Amino acid sequence: MNHPRPSSLARKIVVLTTLVAALAVALTGLIAWQTAAHGAEQRERDQLTRQATVLSRLPAVSEALFTGAQVLAGPNEVQLAVIAQDGTVSGTAGPAVDRTSKSALLAGNPVSTTGILGGREVLLVGRPGVRGGAVVLTEPYSVVTENTNRIRRNVIVPLVFGMLGAALAGALLARRIARPLVTAAQIAHRLADGERGVPAPVDGPRETADIGRALNVLDQALARSENRQREFLLSVSHDLRTPLTALQGYAEALADGLIEPEQVPEVGGILADETRRLDRFLGDLLDLARLEADDFRLEVAPADLRALLSEAAAFWTGLCARHGVDLRLERPDRPVVVATDAFRVRQLLDGLVQNALRVTPEGAPLVLAVRPAATGGGAELQVRDGGPGLTDDDVRIAFDHGALHERYRDTRPVGSGLGLAIAHRLTGRLGAGIRVEGHGPEGGACFTVTLPSSPAPR
Numbered sequence: 107m108n109h110p111r112p113s114s115l116a117r118k119i120v121v122l123t124t125l126v127a128a129l130a131v132a133l134t135g136l137i138a139w140q141t142a143a144h145g146a147e148q149r150e151r152d153q154l155t156r157q158a159t160v161l162s163r164l165p166a167v168s169e170a171l172f173t174g175a176q177v178l179a180g181p182n183e184v185q186l187a188v189i190a191q192d193g194t195v196s197g198t199a200g201p202a203v204d205r206t207s208k209s210a211l212l213a214g215n216p217v218s219t220t221g222i223l224g225g226r227e228v229l230l231v232g233r234p235g236v237r238g239g240a241v242v243l244t245e246p247y248s249v250v251t252e253n254t255n256r257i258r259r260n261v262i263v264p265l266v267f268g269m270l271g272a273a274l275a276g277a278l279l280a281r282r283i284a285r286p287l288v289t290a291a292q293i294a295h296r297l298a299d300g301e302r303g304v305p306a307p308v309d310g311p312r313e314t315a316d317i318g319r320a321l322n323v324l325d326q327a328l329a330r331s332e333n334r335q336r337e338f339l340l341s342v343s344h345d346l347r348t349p350l351t352a353l354q355g356y357a358e359a360l361a362d363g364l365i366e367p368e369q370v371p372e373v374g375g376i377l378a379d380e381t382r383r384l385d386r387f388l389g390d391l392l393d394l395a396r397l398e399a400d401d402f403r404l405e406v407a408p409a410d411l412r413a414l415l416s417e418a419a420a421f422w423t424g425l426c427a428r429h430g431v432d433l434r435l436e437r438p439d440r441p442v443v444v445a446t447d448a449f450r451v452r453q454l455l456d457g458l459v460q461n462a463l464r465v466t467p468e469g470a471p472l473v474l475a476v477r478p479a480a481t482g483g484g485a486e487l488q489v490r491d492g493g494p495g496l497t498d499d500d501v502r503i504a505f506d507h508g509a510l511h512e513r514y515r516d517t518r519p520v521g522s523g524l525g526l527a528i529a530h531r532l533t534g535r536l537g538a539g540i541r542v543e544g545h546g547p548e549g550g551a552c553f554t555v556t557l558p559s560s561p562a563p564r
Contacts, residue, residue, distance in 0.1 A: 123276025124269075131269045138261045146253035147229070151218055154184070154231040154243045161186075161241040162233035184245050185223070191238035199223060199244040202230055211240035220247065286314035293321050302329045335507075352380045404535065406561060409448035410441040411485050415476045418455050422463070430468030436475035442485045445560035446536055451487075454532045457525050458489040458553050464519045465493035471548050483559035493550035494518065496542065504542050505530035529553075537561030 187197035189211055195203050202221035207230065210217050217232040223244055232242040286307065293306045306321035356373050359365050365373050419435050426433040459474070466472050470492030478485055496504065503509040507527045533540040539556045546552025 118280075123279065124273045127269050127272025127276070130272075131265050134268075135261065135265050138265075139258060142257040142261065143250075143254045146257060147250045149253070150229055150245055150250050151231060154229060154245055155216075155218065155233070157184070158231050158233040158241050158243045161243075162235050164235070183249075184243055187242040187244070189232075189240040189242065197242075199228075199230075199242055202228055202244050203232070203242050207232060207242070208240075211242070217242075286310050286317070290314070290317045290321060297321070297325055297328060302332070350384070353377060353384075404447040404450060404561065406445055406447055408443050409446050409451065410443050411451070411476045411487065411557070412437050412440075412442045414448055414452055415455070415474050415487070418452060418459065419474055421456075422459050426463060426472060429463060429466070431463060431466050432469070432471045434471055434473045436473060436477075436488075438477060442476055442478055444483075444485050444557050446538075446557055450532060450536060451557070454529055454536070454555065455487060455489070457529050457532075458555075461525045461529075462489050462491035462493065462551070462553075466491045466550065467493065470550070473548060479556060485557050487555040487557065488552060490546040490548050490552045491550035492548040495546075495550045496544040498544060501542055501544050505540075 185197070185199035187195055187199035187203055189195050189203065189208055191212075193208065193212060195208065202223035204221060207217045207219060207221070211232045211234050214234045216234065217230065219230050221228050221230040221244065223246075227247040228244040229247060229250065230242060230244050232240050234240045290306060293304050296304050302325060304321075304325055306318040306325070308315045308318040308322070356365075356377055360370075360373065415435065415437055419433060423433055455474070459472070462472050471490075472492070473488070473490040475488040475490070476485060496510075500510060500513070505526050507524065510526065530540055533555055537558055538561075541554050541556075543552040543554075
């Protein structure tokens with residue numbers, strides 16, 4: 107099924123900034139559209155008010171003003187009316203003066219309103235005279251409309267350019283923001299394709315710098331993991347090849363009749379040992395694969411770790427005695443009960459004991475210990491040995507697949523190289539923790555497993 111390709115971040119930013127700019131321009135235009143009409147009308151009223159104020163301050167307000175006021179009739183068709191002290195209205199603007207306006211002016215109050223003159227709406231402004239009477243000026247409202255339209259036409263062009271500028275700014279911003287993300291995506295694809303040592307830039311804003319640092323850390327982690335996997339595979343192939351080579355050699359010798367009859371039991375024993383060794387190795391690989399599976403299940407129930415430790419000691423006592431190792435138990439007098447999978451805990455304990463027994467020299471101790479956890483409930487299991495111990499660097503890589511096996515295969519007895527990796531993964535499945543000290547009380551390594559009172563739900 108083909109899914110539609112999602113739009114790019116840059117395109118979304120351009121669209122978003124353009125929409126925001128369009129909204130801002132629309133709001134600004136709406137406000138300017140309304141303000142233009144009000145501003146044009148207010149400007150004309152202010153102009154009429156100034157003219158009426160000048161005329162009203164003349165010593166006598168009479169029809170004699172008409173001669174000097176004819177200049178007011180200019181291009182805006184301003185017309186004049188004079189109200190005498192007795193209320194008589196004269197002048198070309200007289201018909202526009204209604205009773206309410208005349209009463210207000212004769213009472214000494216200024217007037218600014220609208221009226222009708224010659225069938226057209228006009229602005230009407232009146233000012234009382236200094237010695238009685240009043241002066242009234244009118245102007246057609248069409249002048250206000252023309253001025254409003256002129257202002258609105260002058261506003262449209264800047265608004266359009268403002269929107270275009272916002273879209274351009276959005277495109278530049280999108281390009282700047284998306285560039286480091288595009289670079290990071292390209293680097294991630296290169297890493298996914300198997301390329302390593304690809305440096306990611308860590309400059310720019312904090313968030314993009316964090317992405318660059320994360321990609322660099324991921325690159326290094328992938329390189330380390332792949333190197334370990336490569337070393338592990340080499341180690342696995344070596345450990346598989348050794349018993350297979352022995353099996354093949356003896357099998358060919360038997361087939362060719364090169365083995366004397368009296369040597370057959372000895373050769374049979376060698377073949378059986380190599381077969382068991384190969385079986386153990388393959389079993390460890392299978393255990394590790396199962397622990398990595400998502401459907402790995404636990405049978406959780408109350409378990410007495412004190413009794414479980416005693417059972418393990420009974421099983422390992424004979425093997426330790428054959429190797430000359432002194433097996434010791436450290437356990438409290440009372441049961442140590444936690445909710446866990448007892449079978450898996452025993453599997454974990456056996457793996458640690460087998461690992462310890464392999465490196466413990468004859469006459470040295472091997473200790474199995476259990477005690478309640480100091481804080482938070484739960485319990486602690488310990489496997490300590492009197493072997494050569496581990497360095498600080500060994501401790502750091504102790505639970506990596508085959509790490510110690512590769513390091514000590516030529517100097518110490520080693521197994522498949524998977525035992526500690528299995529132990530580490532198994533403790534994680536149990537909701538427990540495991541730690542190692544290079545040198546415990548007995549001089550060798552000390553492995554401590556901390557089991558909670560009950561495993562956390564997965």
